[in-house]
Amino acid sequence: MDKDGLKAFFNPKSIAVIGVSRKPEKIGYQLLRSLIMSGYQGPIYPINPKANEIQGLKVYPSITAIKDYVDLAIIAVPAPIVPRVLEECGKKGVKNTIIISGGFKEVGGEGVKLEREVIEIARKYKIRVMGPNCLGVYNPHTKLDTLFLPPEKALRPKKGNIAFISQSGAMGVAFLDWLAMEEIGLSVFVSYGNKADIDEVDLLKYLMNDENTKVITMYLEEIANGREFIEIAKKVSVKKPIVAIKAGRTEAGVKAASSHTGALAGKDEIVSAALKKAGMIRAYDTHELFDYARALAAGKIAFGENIAIVTDGGGAGVMAVDKLTDNVRGVGLKLAELKEETIEKLRRILPPFAIAHNPIDLTGNATPEMYRKVLEIVTNDPKVDGIIAIVLIHPPMMNETIVDQIEEIFRKSEKPILIAATGGTPTQKILLEYQRRGIPSYPEVERAVKAMSALVERGRFLKKIFKK
Amino acid sequence: MDKDGLKAFFNPKSIAVIGVSRKPEKIGYQLLRSLIMSGYQGPIYPINPKANEIQGLKVYPSITAIKDYVDLAIIAVPAPIVPRVLEECGKKGVKNTIIISGGFKEVGGEGVKLEREVIEIARKYKIRVMGPNCLGVYNPHTKLDTLFLPPEKALRPKKGNIAFISQSGAMGVAFLDWLAMEEIGLSVFVSYGNKADIDEVDLLKYLMNDENTKVITMYLEEIANGREFIEIAKKVSVKKPIVAIKAGRTEAGVKAASSHTGALAGKDEIVSAALKKAGMIRAYDTHELFDYARALAAGKIAFGENIAIVTDGGGAGVMAVDKLTDNVRGVGLKLAELKEETIEKLRRILPPFAIAHNPIDLTGNATPEMYRKVLEIVTNDPKVDGIIAIVLIHPPMMNETIVDQIEEIFRKSEKPILIAATGGTPTQKILLEYQRRGIPSYPEVERAVKAMSALVERGRFLKKIFKK
Structure with missing residues (x-):
């Protein structure tokens, strides 16, 4: 299943690090440190002609001096030396290299020529190249970490089922660090830089069959092989x-991106239409990328646009309805019309003054058990395609058992349930607990509503594909 | 300056709490507890005919049994008893009451009649009434806290210069709790419930002259006296x-709000136009309310729409430019064209490969000192009306001294500077440190861009008013 020969980038049997350093301020030091700290189990061969031992590992003068098989070489030497080093990799028979070094196409002039040279050498020896000018790979499943940023400064997220591939290294790291804090797990992270060889198309092909990956997220600034990309994206x-x-x-923005990556981007309406045709879900603001991804990773899709809102705060319910039904500033979905039978069932268990139609308002009398019962009734209404549960924890009878009560219905329900709650530290703690259990939770109602719209979009695409 | 007689709601000389309870699960217990815990310095008179002492305070059988002057009475007895209690307040000569109790207009039927009765009594005795069905007031400056939610569960924000008045109690508390976590200070919080007497107009009039208040935030579901409201809002x-x-x-949303508050709201386009005419800045999504307020509270306004973006991550810069210049999904402002002189000055201090035109990209070579120098140059460019500084802390030479460096320019500059950074716990810590020093900071670029648009809107309004 690895006809493109990419497996060694994600799960290498052995690794050489070319350009290790003794000085902690150097990339070649931090790179090795991350690899060791991640707990990678295979052999690591540091390479530096002027050292014998670094960070407790034996150092080799060159890649050709290593007797054993090298599955992946990570290159962090100055750009002008990269071609020579790559040539040596070729002679050694290394088939996968990550070129961390910058100073290529992104700086223009000489850099462009240097990058072309690198590609020619790679072709000659049939070497697959990731980068140059990239961070490489972080794979918590195989404990591979080629990121030269110290894990104390740029936290790494835990194991999970979302893949994240980023054209921008800095953007990638900012996201990783944030994901770690939010305890959102990744299947793999790839920063592929100038994509001299490996690009989005290669990565999508690989991730399509990656068992650990349930959802793929991407940060893109330009798409190189548009037609091919859309074709594979559609398959994926x-x-x-x-x-x-x-x-x-x-x-x-295009102008800014082009001075940043040296790449040209197309008309945005065309891009948007193409992504949509490929079934891709587009995120705009920063938080949307993983807000949508974790809703999708929960594995439950909305096969219609009729949404029920359950709340214990009237105001938050109104704001959710606004965002849900607004076509301009909102997502343009519908507030589900509950069946009469559902409303009657709700009335039976709700306290007086609570509101039994959609948006369902449990009021300040809400209890965790009441939420469970209400969600059970609402998820069983065939006129409801998805549920947003606004669960403010301030009402007197609310407490942390709410997470168990909601989890019970979340596991049983085939329909998506997204949680929203606004508040301080106690609220954030509970939001994190939902997240740990795989229940998508959001710190404001609007984010939950937008995530629901991603689930509806996914549902529409799947219905179209499978003529359901 | 208090011709409406509202001062006792914010800074009472003495307080009676009618309906205190011995039982911690009762509102009448928690209310008294919050008052005591807040550190309120004046006399507190708890009232309950069946108790002698509660929480260490002497309890009185009725308000008329108190010999001393009562400046403010807080009423938390069951709704049907409220008229009798209010009558007693009138006889005692109390001029300010907060009716916490629910069970009035918001429940319909008998409740509507009961509320009318309350108003008649208030008129007879010239009592100003806040509520019913409200939380009352939290004023960190005078240490007044009438909120019956335990401070452990609903955290209270620190002292500051933003007033927050909320028609919804639950929404109010969710915000308060969030503000406490974000260390955003308040001048005062008011939850005024059914607004049987005191409404937005009264509160705006009072806050216009409140020295502690620099910015007013509001959560509204309907506006009762539209014309009067807009008139006073414009003055404020x-x-x-x-x-x-x-x-x-x-x-x-209107329908949901009307089942929630029993009120009718007008056409939104009309509302929007009216708010705009009054110079009010409208927030839509939850986070926008205080994102805008704290940008405005920093006291620096953008008197034009030309914005400079400074970044140490190219990708984040591109995303900020997209949000800034997009007319549909963004705020429709302009990327400032820097003067040639500015660009030359920047080139002199920036490392090679950094980008000296707007968006200015310091790249991964950014240092805290470099940020200071760049911001100094950019704030002095007459073609720049405001600056968004994206300060990712991951580049190797970045560290927490960035806050000092930025603060130096922030203090000197007459133009607004807003900070944005995406990342995990280390980033959040630094964002909080900016906030503590009064420098508005945001966890994603889009939020900083939207806040800048609020400063531009404010600038436009002031220019129009003062024909500047």
Whole structure:
């Protein structure tokens, strides 16, 4: 299943690090440190002609001096030396390399020529190259970590089922660090930089069959092989959802992106239409990328646009309805019309003054048990396609058992349930607990509503594909 | 300056609490507890005919049994008893009462009649009434706290210069708790419930002259005296900015709001136009209310729409430009064209490969000192009206001294500077440190961009008013 020969980038049998350093301020030091700290189990061969031992490992003068098989070489030497080093990799028979070094196409002039040279050498020896000018791979499943940023400063997220591929290294790291805090797990992270060889198309092909990956997220600034990309993205989308930020969507943004990556981006309406055709879900603001991804990763799709809102705060319910039904500033979905039978069932268990029609308002008398009962009734209404549960924890009878009560229905329900709650530290703690149990939770109602719209979009695509 | 007689609601000389209880699960217990815990310095007179002492305080059988002057009475007895209690307040000569109790207009039928009765009694005795069905007031400056939610469960924000008045109690508490976590200070919080007497107009009039208040925020579901409201709001806006969420803006939202508060709301386009005419800044999504308010509270306004973006991550810069210049999904402002002189000055201090035109990209070579120098140059460019500084802390030479470096320019600059950074716990810690020093900071670029648009809107309004 690895006809493109990418497996060694994600699960290498052995690793050489070319350009290790003794000095902690150097990339070549931090790179090795991350690899060791991640707990990678295979052999690591550091390479530096002027050292014998670094960080407790034996150092080799060159890659050709290593007797054993090298599955992946990570290159962090100055750009002008990269071609020579790559040539040596070729002679050694290394088939996968990550070129961390910058100073190529992204700086223009000489850099462009240097990158072309690198590619020619790679072709000659049939070496697959990731980068240059990238961070490489972080794979918590195989404990591979080629990121030269110290894990104390740029936290790494835990194991999970969302893949994240980022054209921008800095953007990638900012997201990783945030994901770690939010305890959102990743299947793998890839920063592929200038994509001289390996690009989005290669990565999508690989991730399509990656068992650990249920959802793919992407940060893109330009798409190189547009037609091929859309073709493969469509294939992947049928199997698993892709959520993407495509930055550089305004004229000024495109200009900014082109001075940043040296790449040109197309008209945004065309991009948008193409992504949509491929079944991809587009994220715009920063938080949307993983807000959508974790809703999708929960595995429950909305096969219609009729949404029920359950709340214990009237105001928050009104704000959710506004965002849900507004076509301009909101997502343009519908407030589900509950069946008469559902409303009657709700009335039977709700306290007086509570509101039994959609948005269902349990009021300040809400209890965790009441939430469970209400969600059970609402998820069983055939006129409801998805549920947003606004669960403020301030009402007197609310407490942390709410997570258990909601989890019970969340496990049973085939329909998506998304949680929203606004509040301080106690609220954030409970939101994190939902997240740990795989229940998507959001710190404001609008984010939950937008995530629901991603589930509806996914449902529409799947219905179209499978003529359901 | 208190011709409406509202001062006792914010800074009472003495307080009676009618309906205190011995049982911690009762509102009448928690209310007294909050008052005591807040550190309120004046005399507190708890009232309950069946108790002698509660929480260490002497209990009185009725308000008329108190010999001393009562400046403010807080009423938390069952709704049907409220008229009798209010009558007693009138006889005692109490001029300010907060009726916490629910069971009035918001429940319909008998409740509507009961509320009318309450108002008649209030008129007879010239009593000003806040509520019923409200939380009352939290004023960290005078240490007044009438909120019956335990401070352990609903955290209280620190002292500050933003006033927050909320028609919804639950929404109010969710915000308060969040503000406490974010260390955003309040001048005062008011939950005024059914507004049988005191409404937005009264509160705006009072806050216009409140020295502690620099910015007013509002959560509204309907506006009762539209014309009067807009008239006073316009007067206030000239003196200090007002930011408001007006929920119930869609047809479904209006319907939801009306079952929640029993009130009817008008056409949203009309509401929007009226708010704009009054110089009010409208917030839509939850986070926008205080994102805008704290940008405005920093006291620096953008008197034009030309914005400079400074970043140490190219991707984040591109995303900010997209949000800034997009007319549909963004705020429709302009990327400032820097003067040639500015660009030359920047080139002199920036490392090679950094980008000296707007968006200015310091790249991964950014240092805290470099940020200071760049911001100094950019704030002095007359073609720049405001600056968004994206300060990712992951580049190797970045560290927490960045806050000092930025603060130096922030203090000197007459132009607004807003900070954005995405990341995990280390980033959040630094964002909080900016906030503590009064420098508005945001966890994603889009939020900083939207906040900048609020400063531009404020600038436009002031220019129009003062023909500047």
